[in-house]
Amino acid sequence: xxxxxxxxxxxxxxxxxxxxxxxxxxxxxxxxxxxxxxxxxxxxxxxxxxxxxxxxxxxxxxxxxxxxxxxxxxxxxxxxxxxxxxxxxxxxxxxxxxxxxxxxxxxxxxxxxxxxxxxxxxxxxxxxxxxxxxxxxxxxxxxxxxxxxxxxxxxxxxxxxxxxxxxxxxxxxxxxxxxxxxxxxxxxxxx
Numbered sequence: 001x002x003x004x005x006x007x008x009x010x011x012x013x014x015x016x017x018x019x020x021x022x023x024x025x026x027x028x029x030x031x032x033x034x035x036x037x038x039x040x041x042x043x044x045x046x047x048x049x050x051x052x053x054x055x056x057x058x059x060x061x062x063x064x065x066x067x068x069x070x071x072x073x074x075x076x077x078x079x080x081x082x083x084x085x086x087x088x089x090x091x092x093x094x095x096x097x098x099x100x101x102x103x104x105x106x107x108x109x110x111x112x113x114x115x116x117x118x119x120x121x122x123x124x125x126x127x128x129x130x131x132x133x134x135x136x137x138x139x140x141x142x143x144x145x146x147x148x149x150x151x152x153x154x155x156x157x158x159x160x161x162x163x164x165x166x167x168x169x170x171x172x173x174x175x176x177x178x179x180x181x182x183x184x185x186x187x188x189x190x191x
Contacts, residue, residue, distance in 0.1 A: 039097055042090045042154075042182040043067050046189040049089040054078035056174050066180050071144075074105040074114075077175035082119060084175045087158045088182060091189035094154035098183045099126055100145040101159070103138045104167075105176035115143060116168055118176045123163035128152050140165040145179060154189070157182075 042048055044067070052063045056076035066075035066086065077084040090096065104120035111117070120140035126133045126148055138146050150157075161175055 037185065039183050040186055042094055042096065042184050042186065042189075043088065043180070044069075046091055046094060046186050046191060048182070050180070051087045052077065053084035053086075054081045066177055069179070071102065071106040071178045074102075074107070074176045074178040076105075080173050082164050082173065082175060083161055085158055085160045086177070086180060087156065088180075089156045090154040090182060090184070092154045093187045094184050094189050095187060096128075096150050096152050096154060096157065096182055096184040098150055099148045099157070099159060100179075100181040100183060101148075102145055102178040103140055103142065104178070106143050106178040114176070118167040118169070118172050118174065119164040120167065121161050121163075121175070121177070122165050123161075124148070125160045125162055126150060127158050127160070129155050135162070145181065147183075154184075 043050060050063075050067055052066065052075055054077045055061075055063055056078055058076070061074060061076035063075050065073035075086075086101070101121075103122070105114040105118050107114045121138050122140050123135070123137055125135045128150075133150055133152060134148055136148050159180075164175070
Protein backbone atom coordinates (compact mmCIF):
# COMPACT_ATOMS: atom_id res chain seq x y z
CA UNK A 1 0.00 0.00 0.00
CA UNK A 2 2.60 2.47 -1.11
CA UNK A 3 1.99 5.82 -2.76
CA UNK A 4 4.43 8.43 -4.02
CA UNK A 5 4.25 12.14 -3.30
CA UNK A 6 6.71 15.04 -3.27
CA UNK A 7 8.09 16.08 0.09
CA UNK A 8 10.68 18.33 1.66
CA UNK A 9 12.40 18.06 5.04
CA UNK A 10 15.11 20.37 6.40
CA UNK A 11 18.68 19.03 6.49
CA UNK A 12 20.15 18.09 9.84
CA UNK A 13 23.83 18.18 10.92
CA UNK A 14 25.74 14.91 10.33
CA UNK A 15 26.70 12.71 13.31
CA UNK A 16 29.55 10.21 13.39
CA UNK A 17 30.00 7.79 10.50
CA UNK A 18 28.83 4.19 10.80
CA UNK A 19 29.14 1.21 8.52
CA UNK A 20 26.43 -0.81 6.80
CA UNK A 21 25.94 -4.45 6.05
CA UNK A 22 24.63 -6.41 3.09
CA UNK A 23 20.94 -6.98 3.72
CA UNK A 24 19.87 -10.55 4.52
CA UNK A 25 16.62 -12.03 3.26
CA UNK A 26 13.57 -11.33 5.41
CA UNK A 27 12.71 -14.09 7.89
CA UNK A 28 9.51 -16.02 7.30
CA UNK A 29 6.97 -15.89 10.14
CA UNK A 30 6.08 -19.22 11.73
CA UNK A 31 2.28 -19.34 12.08
CA UNK A 32 2.45 -22.49 14.26
CA UNK A 33 4.02 -20.70 17.26
CA UNK A 34 3.22 -17.75 19.49
CA UNK A 35 6.51 -16.09 18.53
CA UNK A 36 6.33 -12.36 17.78
CA UNK A 37 5.74 -11.64 14.13
CA UNK A 38 8.83 -11.39 11.97
CA UNK A 39 9.95 -8.02 10.60
CA UNK A 40 8.35 -7.04 7.29
CA UNK A 41 8.97 -4.52 4.52
CA UNK A 42 6.81 -1.70 5.90
CA UNK A 43 6.58 -0.03 2.48
CA UNK A 44 4.45 -2.96 1.29
CA UNK A 45 2.88 -4.13 4.57
CA UNK A 46 1.30 -0.90 5.90
CA UNK A 47 -0.03 2.36 4.51
CA UNK A 48 3.20 4.15 3.46
CA UNK A 49 4.17 7.09 1.30
CA UNK A 50 7.45 7.34 -0.61
CA UNK A 51 8.80 10.46 -2.31
CA UNK A 52 11.98 11.30 -4.20
CA UNK A 53 13.80 14.56 -4.83
CA UNK A 54 13.46 14.44 -8.62
CA UNK A 55 12.80 12.28 -11.68
CA UNK A 56 14.85 11.84 -14.82
CA UNK A 57 13.26 13.17 -17.99
CA UNK A 58 12.76 9.94 -19.95
CA UNK A 59 9.82 7.61 -20.65
CA UNK A 60 11.35 4.49 -19.03
CA UNK A 61 12.49 5.21 -15.47
CA UNK A 62 9.88 6.12 -12.85
CA UNK A 63 10.01 6.82 -9.10
CA UNK A 64 7.79 3.79 -8.39
CA UNK A 65 10.59 1.54 -9.71
CA UNK A 66 12.29 2.25 -6.37
CA UNK A 67 9.81 -0.02 -4.55
CA UNK A 68 8.63 -2.49 -7.20
CA UNK A 69 10.76 -5.42 -5.98
CA UNK A 70 12.56 -5.70 -9.35
CA UNK A 71 16.32 -5.03 -9.36
CA UNK A 72 16.22 -4.70 -13.15
CA UNK A 73 14.28 -1.42 -12.79
CA UNK A 74 15.42 1.71 -10.93
CA UNK A 75 14.46 5.18 -9.83
CA UNK A 76 16.61 7.67 -11.72
CA UNK A 77 16.87 11.20 -10.36
CA UNK A 78 16.99 14.30 -12.56
CA UNK A 79 20.23 14.69 -14.52
CA UNK A 80 22.72 16.56 -12.34
CA UNK A 81 20.74 16.00 -9.09
CA UNK A 82 23.47 13.89 -7.44
CA UNK A 83 22.65 15.23 -3.96
CA UNK A 84 19.05 14.05 -4.03
CA UNK A 85 16.96 12.28 -1.44
CA UNK A 86 14.40 9.57 -0.81
CA UNK A 87 11.72 10.26 1.81
CA UNK A 88 9.16 7.89 3.28
CA UNK A 89 6.37 8.01 5.83
CA UNK A 90 5.18 5.00 7.81
CA UNK A 91 2.57 5.03 10.61
CA UNK A 92 3.83 6.20 14.01
CA UNK A 93 2.84 2.87 15.64
CA UNK A 94 5.33 0.96 13.49
CA UNK A 95 8.94 0.33 14.50
CA UNK A 96 11.60 0.87 11.81
CA UNK A 97 14.55 -1.45 12.35
CA UNK A 98 16.53 -0.75 9.17
CA UNK A 99 16.50 0.98 5.82
CA UNK A 100 17.80 -1.14 2.96
CA UNK A 101 18.74 0.18 -0.46
CA UNK A 102 20.85 -0.56 -3.47
CA UNK A 103 23.57 1.99 -4.19
CA UNK A 104 22.90 2.03 -7.93
CA UNK A 105 21.13 0.47 -10.89
CA UNK A 106 21.74 -3.26 -10.40
CA UNK A 107 21.27 -4.33 -14.01
CA UNK A 108 23.26 -5.53 -16.98
CA UNK A 109 21.74 -4.60 -20.33
CA UNK A 110 22.56 -4.23 -24.03
CA UNK A 111 24.46 -1.00 -23.25
CA UNK A 112 26.65 -2.82 -20.70
CA UNK A 113 26.73 -3.03 -16.90
CA UNK A 114 24.42 -0.25 -15.74
CA UNK A 115 25.68 -0.66 -12.15
CA UNK A 116 29.23 0.41 -13.02
CA UNK A 117 28.22 2.82 -15.81
CA UNK A 118 26.02 4.98 -13.49
CA UNK A 119 26.91 6.95 -10.38
CA UNK A 120 26.74 4.85 -7.21
CA UNK A 121 25.93 6.16 -3.75
CA UNK A 122 28.82 6.12 -1.26
CA UNK A 123 27.47 8.10 1.71
CA UNK A 124 23.97 8.84 3.08
CA UNK A 125 22.34 10.49 6.06
CA UNK A 126 19.16 8.98 7.51
CA UNK A 127 16.92 11.31 9.51
CA UNK A 128 13.53 11.04 11.19
CA UNK A 129 11.30 14.07 11.70
CA UNK A 130 14.29 16.30 10.79
CA UNK A 131 16.64 14.74 13.39
CA UNK A 132 19.69 12.85 12.10
CA UNK A 133 19.75 9.18 13.13
CA UNK A 134 22.76 7.89 11.20
CA UNK A 135 25.32 8.93 8.63
CA UNK A 136 26.90 5.95 6.92
CA UNK A 137 29.36 4.96 4.23
CA UNK A 138 28.00 2.55 1.60
CA UNK A 139 30.07 0.20 -0.54
CA UNK A 140 29.89 1.33 -4.21
CA UNK A 141 31.18 -2.08 -5.35
CA UNK A 142 28.48 -4.10 -3.57
CA UNK A 143 25.43 -5.04 -5.63
CA UNK A 144 22.15 -5.80 -3.92
CA UNK A 145 20.62 -4.29 -0.82
CA UNK A 146 22.78 -2.68 1.86
CA UNK A 147 21.25 -2.33 5.33
CA UNK A 148 21.39 0.72 7.59
CA UNK A 149 20.33 -0.02 11.18
CA UNK A 150 17.85 2.57 12.47
CA UNK A 151 15.65 1.19 15.32
CA UNK A 152 13.25 4.11 15.64
CA UNK A 153 9.48 4.62 15.86
CA UNK A 154 7.58 5.20 12.63
CA UNK A 155 7.06 8.66 11.19
CA UNK A 156 8.64 10.78 8.46
CA UNK A 157 12.09 9.61 7.36
CA UNK A 158 14.53 10.96 4.82
CA UNK A 159 17.62 9.42 3.23
CA UNK A 160 19.88 12.18 1.88
CA UNK A 161 22.61 11.28 -0.60
CA UNK A 162 25.82 12.97 0.56
CA UNK A 163 28.34 11.48 -1.89
CA UNK A 164 28.53 9.31 -5.01
CA UNK A 165 31.21 7.53 -7.02
CA UNK A 166 31.10 8.38 -10.73
CA UNK A 167 30.29 5.67 -13.24
CA UNK A 168 32.25 4.76 -16.32
CA UNK A 169 29.79 6.57 -18.61
CA UNK A 170 30.68 10.21 -17.94
CA UNK A 171 27.54 11.44 -19.76
CA UNK A 172 25.26 9.83 -17.17
CA UNK A 173 24.85 12.11 -14.14
CA UNK A 174 21.77 10.71 -12.38
CA UNK A 175 21.24 9.05 -9.02
CA UNK A 176 20.02 5.52 -9.60
CA UNK A 177 18.57 3.20 -6.96
CA UNK A 178 17.08 -0.16 -7.93
CA UNK A 179 15.36 -0.94 -4.63
CA UNK A 180 14.40 0.48 -1.26
CA UNK A 181 13.01 -1.52 1.66
CA UNK A 182 12.04 -0.32 5.13
CA UNK A 183 12.32 -3.25 7.52
CA UNK A 184 10.39 -3.19 10.78
CA UNK A 185 7.37 -4.22 12.80
CA UNK A 186 3.87 -3.21 11.68
CA UNK A 187 2.54 -3.28 15.28
CA UNK A 188 -1.06 -3.36 14.05
CA UNK A 189 -0.75 -0.40 11.64
CA UNK A 190 -3.38 -0.31 8.86
CA UNK A 191 -2.42 -2.27 5.78
